[in-house]
Amino acid sequence: MARSSQRIVHSTPCASLEAHGCYNRLRPVEQFKRKNCCVSAARLSLNQCLLIGVFIFCCLLSTGYSATVKTGCRKHGTQHVIDEPGCDLVAVNINMCSGYCMSFSYPNPGENSITVHGKCCRMVDTEWIDVKVNCDDGERKMRIPSALECRCFDCA
Numbered sequence: 001m002a003r004s005s006q007r008i009v010h011s012t013p014c015a016s017l018e019a020h021g022c023y024n025r026l027r028p029v030e031q032f033k034r035k036n037c038c039v040s041a042a043r044l045s046l047n048q049c050l051l052i053g054v055f056i057f058c059c060l061l062s063t064g065y066s067a068t069v070k071t072g073c074r075k076h077g078t079q080h081v082i083d084e085p086g087c088d089l090v091a092v093n094i095n096m097c098s099g100y101c102m103s104f105s106y107p108n109p110g111e112n113s114i115t116v117h118g119k120c121c122r123m124v125d126t127e128w129i130d131v132k133v134n135c136d137d138g139e140r141k142m143r144i145p146s147a148l149e150c151r152c153f154d155c156a
Contacts, residue, residue, distance in 0.1 A: 072100035073121035075150045082142060087135035094129060094146035097121050101152035119152040 075095045082090045101119035108115055125148040133140045 073150050073152045074099050075147050087133045090133050092131050092144055097123050097147050097150035118155040120155040122153050123147045124149040124151045
């Protein structure tokens, strides 16, 4: 008997399954090949794209490229009120850091977990502002920190 293979294709709106036969008889193989299954392919494609995107982002962060990426972490001027018991209120102009830094989270379906990556806007360098405060027991000198430079760092 000559060996030959017949192929039957079952089509559904979402999948195409192939059954193979041998020896001129129709005996389907136990496993079917999946082709173009909308749900599985979309889910796989989304997970792959997400993982590739996160990988590229992490590579850019580790190479220092993130320094050129615009973030909203900036130095802002504000007034800080010194309110010490037994002393006059004093308003001091200082700089603080505030704004947006990149953060994201994504699911790991295989591990049944969530990966979280977060950055926070923090002071890199400070200067100290000397302030004189009038109090009941005399004049007091205080030092208040003021931001010179702000940057995004891993949140602690």
